Amino acid sequence: MTGKTVILGVLESAAAVKSGRISAVELVSAALGRIAEHNPAINAVTRTLDERALRDAAAVDAEVAAGRDPGPLAGVPFGVKDLFDVEGLSTTAGAARLKDAPPASSDAEAIQRLQASGAVLVATLNMDEFAYGFVTDNAHWGITLNPHDVDRFAGGSSGGSAAAVAAGLVPFALGSDTNGSIRIPASLCGIYGIKPTHASLPMEGVYPFVHTLDDMGAFARSASDLAAVDEVLRGNAASSSVPFQRPALLGGWFHDNLASQMTAALEALSIGLGGLPTVQLAEVDRARSAAFLITAFEGGAYHRDALGTDPLSYDPMTRDRLIAGAAIPEAIYHEAMRYRDIFGAVMAAALETHDVLIAPATFGPAPLIADPFIAVDGKPQSARANLGLYTQPISYLGLPVIAAPLPVEGLPMGVQLIAAKGRDTDLLHFARTLEARGLAAAHAVPQEAHA
Template sequence: MTSERVIVSFRELGMQLRSGALSPVEHVTDTLSRLAADTHNAVITLDAERAVEQARVLTEELARGEWRGPLHGVAVGVKDLFDVVGLPTRAGSNVLADAPAADADAPMVTRLREAGAVVVAKLHTHEFAIGSTGDAAATGPALNPHDHTRITGGSSSGSAAAIAAGHLTLALGTDTGASSRTPAALCGVVGLKPAFGTLPTERVFPLSETCDHVGVLAADTHAAGVAWDVLSKTHGTGGRVQAPDVAGVRVGVPVDDYWRPLDPVLTAAVDTALESLRARGASLVEVRTPMIDELAATYSVIVGTEAYATHAMWLADRLADYQGVTSERLLPWKEHPARGYVDALRTCRRLASAMRQAVGDVDVLVLPTTRLRATRIGMPEVDIAGTAVPVRAALSALTLPFNLTRWPAVSVPGDVTDGGLPAGVQVVGVGFDERGVLCVASALARRV
């Protein structure tokens, strides 16, 4: 089943709002109607009354000639890991079914509001963000707008689905190993993971303090750039968007077996992206990362141990309230020795440094976002040339290393040679920061 999708660019929406062709009240009201009729299980709850009132205030500001910037009057969604004042944070779990309404916004939500964005909804998340598929939650699986039998990816499942469906142009997500970039890739939208620590995670339900990042899901790279400008600066308005000039940029192409996807369409998407960058003046450099398998192996130990520490009491008292796949992932870490956790942290730091030395001469890396495209809902494995491939691992293997190195990374839609499900191309900052990464990504941009 493929749903009808009408995608409006962020730039076009902003021009309509600023010119008065569309008022914030009209835009927000229409968005709320779209979200109320959503068929992708992307929406957890609407904040309709508060959103319309905020839109009314913003409409009056425009009438007085007051403009807060490109987010003025733009409806946004928020993954249900963030606190939004007046709404409960349930994190996709029955464990938090009785959670009280938050008494304050997360800092990232506050910054969006101050820049003129209107928070209209909390959106679906894989339970407690412990999963890259988006199909394990108290409210059931999120459905990919390109095909309702397919996963959205996770854990920012609702954010990606709502944008791919055309309901929103911008949403907040998180990214601990894949959670913004993988659903962006599978749903055909843009997913940005900034460098570690650049955006505060206060009032965002934690998965791993070592690897948690706030993320941005967007309809296009322009929207992601505006959101980054707003979120990264206390008084950011989203006013500066860098032109996609890539002449002279050194692009690293990882050639180790680890980085190879399992779908030839993904290989072709990256090849097309690389050729496009070369044609625009970038230079391509093959890079090798002999430490990558050992570095990646530290991820499950670090994240698993830290996640178990967060959930230990609930697992002891309320095990039945967890989705089975979630508790199965958490419980094995109950007896994991402290030495193993500390060893993993030390190994991670050592090998992250070694990886930077190995690729440090390039500005960015360009590679697939995932090893697979969207699989069918509920399938833990897929057959690839007679080999059973675990879906969860295939969806996070190419993204999680950059949570360990803590570098900025963005997934953008790539060329799809078979006309089928979306393909994600990942741009990772080595010498470049978030704005540089988005500049390169913009050079690859195509409509979702």
């Protein structure tokens, strides 16, 4: 792919447009061309927005021609997960039952902020139905394939977003993360993704799944690009960051069930950072199960009426999970919510001693589509439901997390960089530091993957 066209990142694209070296229309046309040529191999894109994108790109070019600054993301093409409102389109949330829903009357707030900064929306992207899954196996739009190995999952539920960025179709994309839906596909596709501090980025116009845990965030191929997009989404210039000085690895639960490649990669990262101490958190299993139950309860409650009247319109894999979740007693939900105070205190103590905690994002590389299981305590378990082993306990607390790709040979894998609430900017700075030191690196998609 890179042999045919130069794939620019976010900052490179914006700089090129602002300087007049390339027009926004050329950039957007090239992105649409890449999607037309390469998306059939990975199935990341569900809809392209050619007319709108070219019109918006022309408006950016007009700003440049008039000597005005179109914004920090001038002319940068991007895509959004299928649960963001896009004016004039049905917001499907990956569900066939919503493909003919009334079109959105306006763009999601996040899209508006990006467009006001010069970015150009070119496509909507595949996901697990209603974001309830970790593999992007969609009953209507099909499976999104991993650009690094099309026999493997891209991860989910924001798999279309991660695959599109990893494959170079767009420089960045938006996704959402409730239990790991940004971090897992970012890890399996070898790029960066951020799940921000809970409720710190705008959720207006984002189809809900689990309001207690839902967040939106970005994917990009470099930490600097990720920071540039995150800054725009926050709506204010990034404050000066405080460098992290005391990183640590999470052990215990976060070292169990790992593939040997991940264990080795974590050890290499530790050595690269001078030898990291290991922190053990108590009773992580309870936190993970609490997140699982909150998700089932809130997700089930949201869909309860529709499941009662039209259950067969759902993807069976989503439907049966939602139905069972809708039957959870409210007392159990409150119990799961209350455990946040206990586990939150455990995590807060760890983050007082260590300002950034590092944990695997996934057990290892992407599972094969033909063998959709991962080993948990020696038993094969559904990848769709269990890839979030290491991500669910973290988002349960609403902490900011960056998924950073590890510089490993072979299939990509990533780590979670975890900090205290509100330290998103510091976390982005830390990710850039790892990248600069060669301890994190996005994986280039081999050209043959696009043959």
